[in-house]
Amino acid sequence: MAVDDKWLREWEAIMRRIESIDARLWQGAGILLVISIGGISLLGWNPPRTLADFVFALVAGLVSVAILVAWWFIFHRWIHLQGLYSYRAREIEQCLDLRFNTYARLLEYWESSARPDISISKKRLKEKAPDAYSQLENFWDQQKKVRFVHARIRTMLRWLTIILVTAWLLFVILYSVAYFCPLTLSFNVS
Numbered sequence: 001m002a003v004d005d006k007w008l009r010e011w012e013a014i015m016r017r018i019e020s021i022d023a024r025l026w027q028g029a030g031i032l033l034v035i036s037i038g039g040i041s042l043l044g045w046n047p048p049r050t051l052a053d054f055v056f057a058l059v060a061g062l063v064s065v066a067i068l069v070a071w072w073f074i075f076h077r078w079i080h081l082q083g084l085y086s087y088r089a090r091e092i093e094q095c096l097d098l099r100f101n102t103y104a105r106l107l108e109y110w111e112s113s114a115r116p117d118i119s120i121s122k123k124r125l126k127e128k129a130p131d132a133y134s135q136l137e138n139f140w141d142q143q144k145k146v147r148f149v150h151a152r153i154r155t156m157l158r159w160l161t162i163i164l165v166t167a168w169l170l171f172v173i174l175y176s177v178a179y180f181c182p183l184t185l186s187f188n189v190s
């Protein structure tokens with residue numbers, strides 16, 4: 001088997017891993033979103049009437065927050081692995097004169113002055129393939145005007161997790177107030 005063929009197979013395997021992680025991230029986020037909305041809706045449907053109602057909702061809320069904190073670490077680990085896979089894919093792309101991950105990385109951080117690797121990659125691409133660089137630069141100029149094109153999965157998952165944790169904490173606080181001070185929230189508990 002030729003070296004190029006071996007690298008191409010490795011590149012394809014890496015790309016499948018990256019896609020698999022992407023799918024897991026969005027599936028996990030979707031499941032947590034649905035379960036959180038459903039859980040808060042079901043638990044909050046009736047005000048707490050007994051201590052058992054309160055304890056059940058409190059435990060459910062705190063367990064949900066713990067699960068979301070664990071999710072925070074899991075998705076950061078997966079994104080870290082995705083970054084490692086992408087780095088290796090870019091190494092292979094340099095050897096095989098491919099550019100998929102290189103383009104994705106450049107477009108993601110095109111204007112970032114804090115990333116010296118981006119400047120090096122741009123310079124390398126400009127020297128090796130000036131036409132490709134010029135087309136990518138034009139593409140960037142058009143894309144930077146598109147709303148939400150620069151939203152990164154890590155940022156979106158962070159915001160989603162923070163929003164869900166906040167929602168569960170607010171639920172626990174409001175449920176506690178409803179149990180201990182029912183008149184504060186105008187609940188008529190008999």
